[in-house]
Amino acid sequence: MRILKSFIAAVWDVPSGRVALVVLGVFAALAILGPWIAPFDPMARTYGADGRLVRLAGPSADHWLGTTLMGRDIASQMLYGARPAFLVGGMTAIGTVLIGLNIGLIAGYFGGRVDAILMRITDIFLGLPFLPFIIVVLAMSGRSIWTIIFAMTIVMWRSTARVIRAQVLSLREMPFVAAARTTGASDWAILYREIAPNVLPLALVSTAFALAWAIITEASIGFLGFGDPNVISWGSILYDAYASQVMYRAPWWVVPPGIAIMILVSAVYFIGRAYEQVINPRLRAI
Amino acid sequence: MGSYILRRLFHMAITLFAMITLMFFLFRLLPGDPTATVISPALDADARAAMQARFGLDRPLIEQYFVYLGNLARLDFGLSFRTSRPVWELIELRLVNTLLLILPSMIAAYVIGAFGGALMAWYRGGRAEGSLVLAATALQSAPVFWLGMLAILVFSIWLNWFPTGHIVTPGRFPDPTWRMYLTLDFLHHLALPFFVNTLYNLCFPLLLMRSTMLSTIGEDYVELARMKGLRERQVLYGHAMRNSLLPLATTLPMILGWSVAGSVVIETVFSWPGLGLLMIEGITRSDYPVVQGAFLLIAVLTIVGTFVADLLYGLLDPRIVYR
Numbered sequence: 239m240r241i242l243k244s245f246i247a248a249v250w251d252v253p254s255g256r257v258a259l260v261v262l263g264v265f266a267a268l269a270i271l272g273p274w275i276a277p278f279d280p281m282a283r284t285y286g287a288d289g290r291l292v293r294l295a296g297p298s299a300d301h302w303l304g305t306t307l308m309g310r311d312i313a314s315q316m317l318y319g320a321r322p323a324f325l326v327g328g329m330t331a332i333g334t335v336l337i338g339l340n341i342g343l344i345a346g347y348f349g350g351r352v353d354a355i356l357m358r359i360t361d362i363f364l365g366l367p368f369l370p371f372i373i374v375v376l377a378m379s380g381r382s383i384w385t386i387i388f389a390m391t392i393v394m395w396r397s398t399a400r401v402i403r404a405q406v407l408s409l410r411e412m413p414f415v416a417a418a419r420t421t422g423a424s425d426w427a428i429l430y431r432e433i434a435p436n437v438l439p440l441a442l443v444s445t446a447f448a449l450a451w452a453i454i455t456e457a458s459i460g461f462l463g464f465g466d467p468n469v470i471s472w473g474s475i476l477y478d479a480y481a482s483q484v485m486y487r488a489p490w491w492v493v494p495p496g497i498a499i500m501i502l503v504s505a506v507y508f509i510g511r512a513y514e515q516v517i518n519p520r521l522r523a524i
Numbered sequence: 525m526g527s528y529i530l531r532r533l534f535h536m537a538i539t540l541f542a543m544i545t546l547m548f549f550l551f552r553l554l555p556g557d558p559t560a561t562v563i564s565p566a567l568d569a570d571a572r573a574a575m576q577a578r579f580g581l582d583r584p585l586i587e588q589y590f591v592y593l594g595n596l597a598r599l600d601f602g603l604s605f606r607t608s609r610p611v612w613e614l615i616e617l618r619l620v621n622t623l624l625l626i627l628p629s630m631i632a633a634y635v636i637g638a639f640g641g642a643l644m645a646w647y648r649g650g651r652a653e654g655s656l657v658l659a660a661t662a663l664q665s666a667p668v669f670w671l672g673m674l675a676i677l678v679f680s681i682w683l684n685w686f687p688t689g690h691i692v693t694p695g696r697f698p699d700p701t702w703r704m705y706l707t708l709d710f711l712h713h714l715a716l717p718f719f720v721n722t723l724y725n726l727c728f729p730l731l732l733m734r735s736t737m738l739s740t741i742g743e744d745y746v747e748l749a750r751m752k753g754l755r756e757r758q759v760l761y762g763h764a765m766r767n768s769l770l771p772l773a774t775t776l777p778m779i780l781g782w783s784v785a786g787s788v789v790i791e792t793v794f795s796w797p798g799l800g801l802l803m804i805e806g807i808t809r810s811d812y813p814v815v816q817g818a819f820l821l822i823a824v825l826t827i828v829g830t831f832v833a834d835l836l837y838g839l840l841d842p843r844i845v846y847r
Binding site: 358361362364365366367368369370371373374375377378450454457458461462473476479480485486489492493495496499500501502503504507508 | 535538539540542543546550551661662664665666667669670671673674676677681682781782784785786788789792793800803804807815818819822823826827830
């Protein structure tokens, strides 16, 4: 918790980071409140006064972002779609960093054969084509939100592991590690009490970038039609619009999900970069 | 150097082998029976057993694995469930289609990104530069398929400048052949996906080059070049930019591998008949030999890309010592 507090404080000090934090906060609030503030049931079909389906209606006072081909309210779908973005993105980012951090720590610290084996394994995972792998797993074992999180985590931890390992390799030679060793601390104690706290900032940067990447990937999966059929996500809204083949008549259907993804992911990127600047002042633009 | 390359080649072979093995067992151990579409569960037990024997599915898994390895070594990816033609025949042209879309647009993205990023760092701090950073970040954060949808909306449907998809006008070449790449029609179809893919992939090299340049500009040798009385342009291109190219160059092959993997989405939006679309089609038609073949080829491209990246890194940076 303390590290999270200092993370937010550090990002808050960078102007672009502050804006990004506010944006992220607004999106998070919408994700939590979404189902309560959504004006309509996102799957309900809207019928007009004449009893006919209100198809592809443009934005209006009733339907802020218009309706879909099936007469569903797009604004409500957008509000419901914020939750899966955060849930899938967040869980994947956390899983990615937990695995990547530990593998990176162990490989970097113990070196030798342990390192060689762990890095070979990482290489194999680096060879896995990202999106195709996730899609194959989803196609084989069913489309659910948990399978998506699982499959994404499997292909994402590899880059975190590499970054953390490189950092541990240089930390390992630092005097404070030698000092800890002379006090008789065991390897595991040195690794998790002395070295781990020093790579934590880097792990947080990785978390931010993993989150950004996971949100985009979740949308891509939805767009390709492999999303959880029971969940409305921004990707699945775009899939519906694309599959309907009438999207050219309804730009209000196509534009909002992309804008939402773009703003949210940009905010996450800016937060990651702001924190990167704080922990590595060389990156600061003069 | 020679022994280093040999060792990397060996590692690459292990990675490839592990990938193939992983794939083989993944396709068989994940829940869901891929053969159900061909060998209908509605058949009676005897007929099913006969079918399974014909495909060799009654043998132990480990035996199937070695047969599979042997076939792969001869580029035999098996027969498509749907068309009963060799998978390799299907894949060949699809691979060319993917590369024709991805390679030129990645090269364009890196060239524009390198020069753009260098210039942005050179003229840093201005308002124009700040908005470019914001724009590039926003573009990078947008899903590429959405950019594609917007491009289709604006340039194909409203302005009617480009076709909405496909590689040539449908029906013009009933059987895909090499000749279709030599037509203007092909270029006309290539333009929009090329443009979108380039624009999207431009952001990463642009921002990377900019941040590398920012630290290079502060180096002593740039200051020295200036003091020697060289013109600004010579300092920028000959000294600062030249030395900033290394981190960028090393990311190219890996990003290339990723964009081949990521081509799934761009190909889907533009109905571009490449490997990615072939894989998606294979899944929707439950044609697993095709899925497996396409997936494997994408994986090979990714692995080879990473391998080349490592070699390039060493060639470009003499400070790296091979051990």
